[in-house]
Amino acid sequence: MSQIEINGGIVEYELLGPPDGGRTLTITPGGRFSKDYRGVRPFAQALAEAGHRVLIWDRPNTGASDIQLYGESESHMRAATLAGMVRALDLGPVVVMGGSGGARDSIVFTITYPELVEQLIVWSIVGGAFSSMSLAGVYVMNEIRTVRRKGIDGILAQTGPAGSWSDLVAANPRNKQRLVDLGAEEFEKVMWRWFEAYVPKANEAIPGVPDHLMRSITVPTLIVRGGENDIDHPKRTSFEVHALIRRSRLIDPPWPEDAWERGQAARDAGTGGIFDPWMDAVPTFLDFIAEYSVRVPA
The missing domain is CATH 3.40.50.1820 (Alpha/Beta hydrolase fold, catalytic domain)
Structure with missing residues (x-):
């Protein structure tokens, strides 16, 4: 390793x-x-x-x-x-x-x-x-809802499929402070930008x-x-x-x-x-x- x-x-x-x-x-x-x-x-x-x-x-x-x-x-x-x-x-x-x-x-x-x-x-x-909309639901939509309601503390506690934010913090304690330092406003801003990639478009096969x-x-x-x-x-x-x-x-x-x-x-x-x-x-x-x-x- x-x-x-x-x-x-x-x-x-x-x-x-x-x-x-x-x-x-x-x-x-x-x-x-x-x-x-x-x-x-x-x-x-x-x-x-x-x-x-x-x-x-x-x-x-x-x-x-x-x-x-x-x-x-x-x-x-x-x-x-x-x-x-x-x-x-x-x-x-x-x-x-x-x-x-x-x-x-x-x-x-x-x-x-x-x-x-x-x-x-x-x-x-x-x-x-x-499949694109399914991915949006898995990777960004719940994140947007959570961070808007509960801030970064909500993201830190979020559980779910393998690779949830709480899992990532458990696997690497540095990640807690990285999320805290990023803050709720910037986290949400990135999630909205990443969400756009999953919106189906006529000129995007993937x-x-x-x-x-x-x-x-x-x-x-x-x-x-x-x-x-x-x-x-x-x-x-x-x-x-x-x-x-x-x-x-x-x-x-x-x-x-x-x-x-x-x-x-x-x-x-x-x-x-x-x-x-x-x-x-x-x-x-x-x-x-x-x-x-x-x-x-x-």
């Missing part, structure tokens, strides 16, 4: 695999889930065992990293953090990989910092009205990312199609992203068609996790990575 300060906050991270010989991969999961959430580490270790160096990290507002609130959206903030890490640790250019919210973070990173990216691999992409910026991506990109009945990561959205990224390849899921639904049921029953199916994709992802030893000019 290592720490690094990026943009005024401490980030917890690990580098797995050999320092030389393979490619450098960055893995970004979704939700407010940490690098130690079930399914993330085994997936990273499998890629590292193939000879690659793999970065796993607690994004700001996940795990044991510091809470940070700035930027156009939470994904833009996390992309800036990842860029700072890649530069400070001299890792780039990298193969950027992410699922669910991590797919959005990875796409924003690739758009904003193209010089740091060799390849892009994304799956379980959120998009469309239902939340907070205008389509014309998606078209700027030139690196080889692998997109895993959304599941047939997955309302959180719609099949339609994966087709839209494929249409916008001209050097992308769209593939059927390397896991069962209903893997997301099964994963949710297994998580709720305590018998599995939502990221467990990622292991099924390791051979497919390794094959795609092996196709490109260096970045190919557009």
